[in-house]
Amino acid sequence: MKDNYDDLFFEKGHLGLKIWQTLVAIFSWAFVIIPVIITGFSFSVTRWELNSKLNFWKYDFEFQTFKIIFELLVFFTIIGVIFTITSTIVQNNRREALSEKWPLFDSMEDLRRQERFEAYANRKFGSKKYRESISFYSLKEEDNLADDEIFNVVKGGNK
Template sequence: MKENQRQQLYTDAYFERGHWGLKICQTLVAVLGWLIVLSPLVLMVISAISFYQPTWWPWWHLQLAQREMLYYAVVLGFIFVLVGIFTVSMTLIQNRKRQQLVEQWPTFDPLNQQRRKVELNAFMTKRFGSLEARHAVRQYTVKPEQNLATDQIQQLFHQQHLGK
């Protein structure tokens, strides 16, 4: 597949050429976010190592660091479980939707749809005149003999299906 034939499904200005202000701002926000997330973990590790290495300066006592590590373990474990439940449930929902679409796909036949469109246009041209004439008029009065029966279009398609 050639590069110009590939369909573009999404766009992101961050990855396009230019937009330097956006790139700098979003990069700084991402780095700041990671620093906020990682700094307590780094401080805890330094404090835990300093208990065994007296040359390191502890940020807080080991007992507080242990409670802090337990807190982070509980929070991260809870988040991990929530993300796991969300991921599995979304996967199941998407698979079910995809299977239903694949099962329903044979009900829509593009070739049959095109044949029906041609047959319907031919029927309407025979009944009401050419397409150009129908589109050119502003007001049209249907004669009583031109009225359609309730199931006439359905019968037309049924006859077309039997005629295959």
């Protein structure tokens, strides 16, 4: 069986590709980690009024902007968590209400309908193995199905 995707990174060999992709990933993460470190360090130095030559925030405006953005992120995170928990509770209640009604169909009757249709198809068009093995099948005009014939066969009316 063939998988839906191929990825040379996880196959044996391809050492050059693995080294290259790992270096690119580490380099890319540096663009996330370095600003976080600089911001955290500058925030700490400004917050506790430490003297440091590495302080990147020179004005109070930068500190206030960071606080506002941080408060907004905390607020939206809380809203997201509330939404997620509420949605989970609602979906669990829906699932439990639906599972109490399970099954909504008669599985034995469904099997009988499948058997009736299979018997009808075998009589009318040949065995299942034969039907699946041919690529072209020509019907005589009198063998065409009526509009409601399959419905009647499945319901048990026309055997």
